[in-house]
Amino acid sequence: MVLLNNNQLKHVSTTSSYSVSYANSAILTTDKRYCEVTPLKIGNRALFSIGYSNIGISTTSAYRFGTSSNEYSYSATGQKYNTSYTDYASLYVENDVIGILLDNKNKTLEFFKNGVSQGVAFTNVNLTKPILVVGGYDIGWSFSANFGASPFIYKIPNGSFSYDGNQMSLNKFMIKQNNQYYSIKSELYSDSKFQPITELQVKPALSKADYDNFGIEDLNLLTQNMTVGTETFRPIDKFTGEIEIYKYTEK
Numbered sequence: 592m593v594l595l596n597n598n599q600l601k602h603v604s605t606t607s608s609y610s611v612s613y614a615n616s617a618i619l620t621t622d623k624r625y626c627e628v629t630p631l632k633i634g635n636r637a638l639f640s641i642g643y644s645n646i647g648i649s650t651t652s653a654y655r656f657g658t659s660s661n662e663y664s665y666s667a668t669g670q671k672y673n674t675s676y677t678d679y680a681s682l683y684v685e686n687d688v689i690g691i692l693l694d695n696k697n698k699t700l701e702f703f704k705n706g707v708s709q710g711v712a713f714t715n716v717n718l719t720k721p722i723l724v725v726g727g728y729d730i731g732w733s734f735s736a737n738f739g740a741s742p743f744i745y746k747i748p749n750g751s752f753s754y755d756g757n758q759m760s761l762n763k764f765m766i767k768q769n770n771q772y773y774s775i776k777s778e779l780y781s782d783s784k785f786q787p788i789t790e791l792q793v794k795p796a797l798s799k800a801d802y803d804n805f806g807i808e809d810l811n812l813l814t815q816n817m818t819v820g821t822e823t824f825r826p827i828d829k830f831t832g833e834i835e836i837y838k839y840t841e842k
Contacts, residue, residue, distance in 0.1 A: 603631075603733040609638060610727065611656055614738070614754070617646050617720035621696045623751035626723060627737045627744060628689045633667050634729030636682075640664035640672060641689050641734075643700060646720040656726035663713045664726070665689065665702045671712045680709035688744050692751060693721060706745035723754065750808050763806025765797060767835040772797070774805040775812060775826040777819045784829050802839035810836070 604610050618624050633639045640656050642664030648656065657664040657672030664672045671679035683689060683704055690703030693716070700713040725734055737743060739753025747753065747760040766773040771787035773779070779786050788805055791797065807813070813827040 604634075604727060604729070604731060607730045608728070609655065611648065611724055612726075612734075613644070613648060613724040614722045617722045618693065618695065618754065619720065620752075620756075623692060623694045623696070623748065624754050624756075625690060625692045625743070625747050625751045626739065626754035628691065628723075628725060629735045629744075630667065630683065630685050630687065630689070631733040631735060632731050633685055634727055634732035636667045638726065638728035639667040639732060640726050641691060641702075642672075642724055643691070643693055643716070643718060643721045644724045645718050646722055648722075648724055656724055661718060662724070663700050663716055664724070665691075665709075665712060673713060679712055680704065690743075690745060690748075691723065692748050693718075694751075695721070703745065703748075763802040763808055763839050764810055765802060765806055765837045765839075766830070767837060768830060768832070772805070773830075773834075775807060775817070776805065777817070779805075780819045780829075783822065785826070797837070797839075799839060806839065 628641050630639065638655065642656070642662065644656070644659070644662040648662065656662055658674065660674055662673065665679065666672055666676070667683055669678070669680050669682035670676045680702065681704060688705050690706070692701045692703070698714065698716045699711050700716050701711045702709045723736070739755040739757045743753070743758070747758060749760050749762040752759045766775070772791040773785050773787055775785060779788065791801060791805070794801070814825055816823050816825055
């Protein structure tokens with residue numbers, strides 16, 4: 592067992608039995624957190640896996656990461672493991688970069704292989720103190736990890752933070768019409784129209800927090816049907832005349 596932090600981001604196993612490494616601190620926020628793990632030597636492919644668990648995972652040599660119901664992993668074979676193995680995505684090999692995106696708000700876990708999403712692997716991920724875990728078998732199995740202390744090899748997913756919180760990606764848009772700002776969040780829709788965001792009207796410029804709280808992550812949502820109550824409509828149809836689109840840009 593090895594604890595990982597931003598000062599210790601590489602692990603080489605020295606035991607011939609099964610072992611795990613995991614982050615020394617849990618994610619205690621409800622946002623999206625991303626990190627990257629690069630297998631350097633996989634060893635026993637069926638037993639090499641990357642994922643998340645709660646603090647307190649077993650570290651005995653007889654244990655296998657994914658056995659417990661609160662352990663979620665992506666195996667080098669391409670299967671996912673949460674008490675049982677299920678086909679999930681393509682296999683990965685040594686030096687592939689595996690991105691891991693935990694969405695604590697929506698309780699999903701998604702993996703990326705060399706920058707390409709493999710799709711959401713797990714839903715209803717109920718972890719109160721989630722930590723990144725890597726497990727493997729054979730002397731010399733090894734990997735490196737990046738929690739955010741250095742730039743990621745691939746672009747951090749939109750709207751997410753690095754595991755350590757030092758990096759973030761914010762790609763959000765705001766709607767402006769007639770000097771008023773709007774969002775297409777359902778809670779701002781009433782009387783068959785989107786209501787202006789009153790607290791933003793007095794601001795000469797929007798802050799990152801404003802975009803984070805009210806912004807749209809995907810402009811395609813403007814032309815896709817949404818349902819509020821008994822009404823289904825395209826958000827764009829609720830705006831008469833021209834609208835302005837503002838995008839947040841990191842300074």
